[in-house]
Amino acid sequence: EEVPNAAFADVWKQLATHFRDQDERLAYGIMNEPHGTKGLWKAAAQAAVDAIRSVDQKHIITVCGDGWSGAHSWQKYNKDLILQDPTGKLVYEAHQYFDKDNSGTYKRSYDSDGATPETGVKRLQPFIEWLEEHQLRGFIGEFGVPDNDPRWLVVLDNALAEMQAHQVGGTYWAAGPWWNKYPLSIEPQNGQDRPQMAVLDFYLDTGNVQSKKPWLAAAELADRAARKNQEDDARLGKRIYDFRDKAESYHFTNEGSEYSSELLEQVEEKSRGISFRHIGDPAWVGIGVYYGNLKCEQSDHFLLEARAEQPCSLELKVYSPDGKKFTARCQVTSEWQTFKLPFEEFKNGDLSLSTVKEIQKIEFQPSVSRQGNRLELRTLRMPAGSK
Secondary structure (H helix, E strand, C coil): CCCCHHHHHHHHHHHHHHHCCCCCCCEEECCCCCCCCCCCHHHHHHHHHHHHHCCCCCCEEEEECCHHHECCCHHHHCCCCCCCCCCCCEEEEEECCCCCCCCCCCCCCCCCCCCCCCHHHHHHHHHHHHHHHHCCCEEEEECCCCCCCCHHHHHHHHHHHHHHHCCCEECCCCCCHHHCCCCCCCCCECCECCHHHHHHHHCCCCCCCCCCCHHHHHHHHHHHHHHHHHHHHHHHCCEEEECCCCCCCEEEECCCCEEEEEEEECCCCEEEEEEEECCCCCCCEEEEEEEEEEECCCECEEEEEEEECCCEEEEEEEECCCCCEEEEEEEECCCCEEEEEEHHHCEECCEEHHHCCEEEEEEEEECCCCCCEEEEEEEEECCECCC
16 A cells, blocks of 8 residues: 555654754665655655654755666656755765666676776766756765676776766765675675775775776776687687686585685686595586576587696586486696587487587586596687587
């Protein structure tokens, strides 16, 4: 059922009555990311402001906009969100993330999202222009970037510079020990600041600000690597898994065998390192990548970039959605190689993978090593072929 504005206002009057004697570091944020209000948000927000001001004229009130408070869509949903506050202590709050759908989930890579150094600056403009047109105050109550590509740090840097130029403050999302491996978090890990913190420090008076911006050089290397990837994609074909961007979907071992997975970063190239040592008999260690239903009708081979610290045999197992397993092997050496693995060589009895239209998952299982070994993987491709 709909809650009447009077009830919403009454809640805020009671809260303001309780907190009105607190110091001015406190502010009232009347609602987080309202959405789907069908144009009713302005009246509800004004009712809350009026109720608060009837008992408290001291504290700031922050007002999010309709449509999830997006800065990029502010003028679509909130063009007329101009409220009356006799104290002049009203601050409008927008939220803005820089991934393709503005959600802050960053499900895709920087390149897949089509991001540029100016992405953040452009997304902020509708809100900033609205504030300046109406001579109002505002801040960005949520913004953040992931730590998986230094080019996002340049986006953050430029967005903060734009906010600073227009005197629009902000609060970064997110921090706190409960966020664990959340890619936007600035909570330190193992006593070390997260990469985003260097950019934030640059715009804060912390005493730790460096005159240079080290993330710019890292972003240039990442951009160079991305251009190489694009050239490789054009030359070699579609990547169906890039171990440099994400870890394997799962791993499997017998009880006792040792396994670890880590991203290895060389000067301009990354790889995924799978370290293992077989213990027991029988013993096995392997990893898998899961697709669900990956179409493979237009291909007739894989291309796999791999090496190992010690030469080993690598068994590849490809599963169809109906549970059939097709197996092939290659010999991995200590030098990087690109293995061409024809579908015809993946066998299940008399059947080959060339008879399959979809792939559910692929597993990689190196040969037994009692001393320990490390398999390194970069990309797995499935070029369009003559199938």
